[in-house]
Amino acid sequence: MVRAAVEKNTRINGEKMATSNKINEHAVFLPPDEIPTSWYNIQADLPESLPPPLDPRTLKPADPSTLARIFAKELLLQEVSTERYIKIPDEVLDAYLRLPRPTPLIRAKRLEAFLKTPAQIYYKCEYLSPPGSHKPNTAIAQAYYNKKQGIERLVSETGAGQWGTALAMASSLFDIRCRLYMVRVSYQQKPGRRTMAEIYGAEIFPSPSEQTEFGKKLLKENPDNPGTLGIAISEALEETLSDEKSRYCLGSVLNHVLLHQTIIGLEAKKQFDMIDVYPDVVCGCVGGGSNFSGFSFPFIMDKLQHKVDSPEFIACEAKAVPHTTRGTYTYGFGDTAQITPLLKMLTLGHEYKCPPIHAGGLRYHGMAPSISYLIQNGYMHSVAYHQTEVFEAARIFAQTEGMITAPESAHNIKYAIDEALRCKRTGEKKVIAFNNCGHGLLDLSAYESFLAGKLQDYEPVEIKVPKYAG
């Protein structure tokens, strides 16, 4: 929705200046002193409480005190909070500003011209962070709260390596040790990510690994096990539980992680406001859901509070891991070794064998409970793509906008292009928005396979999801 092209006063770099829709032509910069100072918690606005995590032995709501051995206390409080806004601590805000944040909101004018569409396409630039994705927004917060609690070491898993490198960076900023289990196939596909984590001072192992009992068992059964995110989570949890001074960190799925990412959408809202525009379509790729929720939740807040009818919200996933388009909405484990509580989510089942697609960040078998609920109840819908069509969209984006995107983010672009072409057919002047959540400079081997015509598309024939409850 492009609002009236009114002249209005906007503060840029602290000074009042007259702006007009001319600013649309380029990029919208939010001054640092206007960075949002609270995160948005969607649990305040959902029509009902989300189904609670269950203890798999009793199928009763999990006892939060058992989780205190796994997560920092403040993060557990955020997990169950129903406060609408949660203040960002000064130390975290300071680290955000130095990433730097706010990130620009760019209008993809050259892509629009190439597509000859009447639609407008805008994207937020989270790929500009030092590790190259949106993941530092929560990594910084998690490292901060753990450090404040006196925790000495953070343990986590990583798929494509974006989350792992973000947590490694945040750990070094807050002077806390870090150990990572990286899905073996990505460890081999993306050696640059491993090096980055090590430069930041983290230990990083291919998963399954020889470091844990679960990893050793799997390697004994199959020394070539390519790994999955579910397996890496199990190893990270086993390691955390073996050391009192360690806590586990997660890069997606849980409410506190999604909460931290809302800084993206909160900034974007202010930026759209500066140019008198409000999006009609918000799309985003989904692994565990943190990127999509980070951008979309501050907009869906308006819809949940009945202030607006649009936008339309679309989650974009890989056909090889079709958790939101073909998954079952049921209670399931978050990890392969069945250590986590049962979460009610759209899931392919914790034993789903994710094919080795290049968008490693989209390989998780389950979807964040809040996004699962919103999809299940018709507030959002989802689409799935094959990786070759996604890389084709990334090529168009690189050749028009000049930016080589991560394969995950290319799913956003694929949807945006398809929607813009639909607008071309109907003449609609929709405003399409997404978060450009990662650069692809450490994914060049995937691009190489694409250019050589060697990329394969995968799609599961049958999906069996175990039933535990609900």
Ligand SMILES: Cc1ncc(COP(=O)(O)O)c(C=O)c1O
């Ligand atoms: C660049 C990038 N985008 C998106 C994702 C998807 O994950 P999520 O849905 O949790 O944001 C990942 C995950 O690692 C990622 O690295």
